[in-house]
Amino acid sequence: MLRCFYREKKVTREGSAIDNISMAKIELTQSEVEAAAKVLRSGKLRQGEECVAFENEFAQTVGRRHALTCSSGSAALHLAYSSLVEPGDEVLVPSFTFIATASMVVHAGGRPVFCDIDPETYLIDLDDARARITERTKALAPVHIFGNPFDMEGAQELADSHGLKLICDAAQAHGAQYQGLDVGHWGDIACYSFYPSKNMFVGEGGMVCCDDDDLADDLRLLRSHGIAGKYLHTRLGFNYRMTDVEAAIGRKQLRRLDEMLARRRRNADIYNKALNDISGLTPQKTTSNSSHAWHQYCVMVEAQNYGMDRDSLAAYFGQRGVATAVHYPRGLHQQPIFMDLYGEQRLPVTERLAKNILALPVHHGLDDAQVERVAALLAEAGN
Numbered sequence: 001m002l003r004c005f006y007r008e009k010k011v012t013r014e015g016s017a018i019d020n021i022s023m024a025k026i027e028l029t030q031s032e033v034e035a036a037a038k039v040l041r042s043g044k045l046r047q048g049e050e051c052v053a054f055e056n057e058f059a060q061t062v063g064r065r066h067a068l069t070c071s072s073g074s075a076a077l078h079l080a081y082s083s084l085v086e087p088g089d090e091v092l093v094p095s096f097t098f099i100a101t102a103s104m105v106v107h108a109g110g111r112p113v114f115c116d117i118d119p120e121t122y123l124i125d126l127d128d129a130r131a132r133i134t135e136r137t138k139a140l141a142p143v144h145i146f147g148n149p150f151d152m153e154g155a156q157e158l159a160d161s162h163g164l165k166l167i168c169d170a171a172q173a174h175g176a177q178y179q180g181l182d183v184g185h186w187g188d189i190a191c192y193s194f195y196p197s198k199n200m201f202v203g204e205g206g207m208v209c210c211d212d213d214d215l216a217d218d219l220r221l222l223r224s225h226g227i228a229g230k231y232l233h234t235r236l237g238f239n240y241r242m243t244d245v246e247a248a249i250g251r252k253q254l255r256r257l258d259e260m261l262a263r264r265r266r267n268a269d270i271y272n273k274a275l276n277d278i279s280g281l282t283p284q285k286t287t288s289n290s291s292h293a294w295h296q297y298c299v300m301v302e303a304q305n306y307g308m309d310r311d312s313l314a315a316y317f318g319q320r321g322v323a324t325a326v327h328y329p330r331g332l333h334q335q336p337i338f339m340d341l342y343g344e345q346r347l348p349v350t351e352r353l354a355k356n357i358l359a360l361p362v363h364h365g366l367d368d369a370q371v372e373r374v375a376a377l378l379a380e381a382g383n
């Protein structure tokens with residue numbers, strides 16, 4: 001294994017050494033390093049055969065006719081919105097997500113319309129989304145947040161009844177399933193990120209998945225400056241190509257995705273069981289009929305019942321060598337850039353979550369003992 005992270009020892013007050021626990025383990029196997037090195041030695045440093053093979057393997061894994069590699073998850077979203085959204089169109093997005101879900105709508109000429117979320121699943125609230133539909137609404141963009149699959153049947157019904165496109169942000173949801181099918185299978189388009197902290201990673205990279213042949217052709221054109229022939233451009237596009245170096249790593253990662261997911265799921269099970277006996281801490285509820293990919297394991301901290309608020313709990317863990325994180329400390333509607341663009345808005349569930357949510361380490365590099373240690377600290381801290 002090549003380790004791209006480090007694991008420090010922390011010394012307790014009593015003088016004994018304990019392992020620090022990180023929020024991610026970004027590590028390439030020897031075979032992933034060799035696959036990348038082989039491409040580097042070949043001198044074929046651009047999008048080529050490895051990208052095509054990665055696309056075919058990914059498309060087969062998620063059950064799509066087309067999967068297109070690109071340079072990041074943000075690029076994947078930008079391609080999707082650029083293909084399906086016209087200037088002035090509105091796109092319904094959850095406020096509780098990473099900025100790219102919404103900022104890429106703006107870059108494509110559209111306007112993101114921020115919707116509130118369900119307090120238990122943290123996913124976009126379809127009733128709230130429905131209430132925000134206007135004659136300019138073009139698409140619904142659900143995010144499978146933290147790897148929790150969206151209710152795609154509900155989303156499809158809403159989209160069909162209003163003639164909307166369904167653009168799914170699966171950046172955090174590699175391997176998540178809804179009704180037994182990979183989340184990448186659902187919607188008009190599904191977009192992935194392979195950023196290093198993700199469930200599978202290549203460095204910087206993304207994937208756009210769809211079934212429609214014309215749409216795939218358009219996405220391909222947009223990905224590479226609208227090139228239809230040598231110095232012949234039929235569309236204004238971008239350079240959002242992936243290189244074969246990342247694709248070679250991605251092909252290997254795809255083969256161990258199930259193994260990495262199994263470990264994440266086991267870690268989440270340990271936390272779920274421990275939380276049954278702790279009042280005031282509630283984990284994210286998994287959508288029914290689905291399989292969560294646990295990109296993040298988040299708990300809602302209710303200070304009055306638990307005996308400690310979110311920030312104090314994070315500090316408690318920090319002092320004991322356990323990393324935690326806050327995803328996200330504010331909704332997108334509370335981001336200065338969007339407040340400048342669209343004015344102030346109140347989304348109570350998003351705002352409550354942003355104040356009280358804490359992500360615990362759940363990554364594939366943890367063992368039972370480490371997760372149990374974190375769970376024991378959770379039980380200890382609030383009392």
Ligand SMILES: Cc1ncc(COP(=O)(O)O)c(C=O)c1O
Binds near residue numbers: 097171194
């Ligand atoms: C929900 C979501 N969408 C989009 C992105 C953008 O992906 P990238 O960082 O690869 O551009 C991310 C990455 O953090 C994400 O979490």
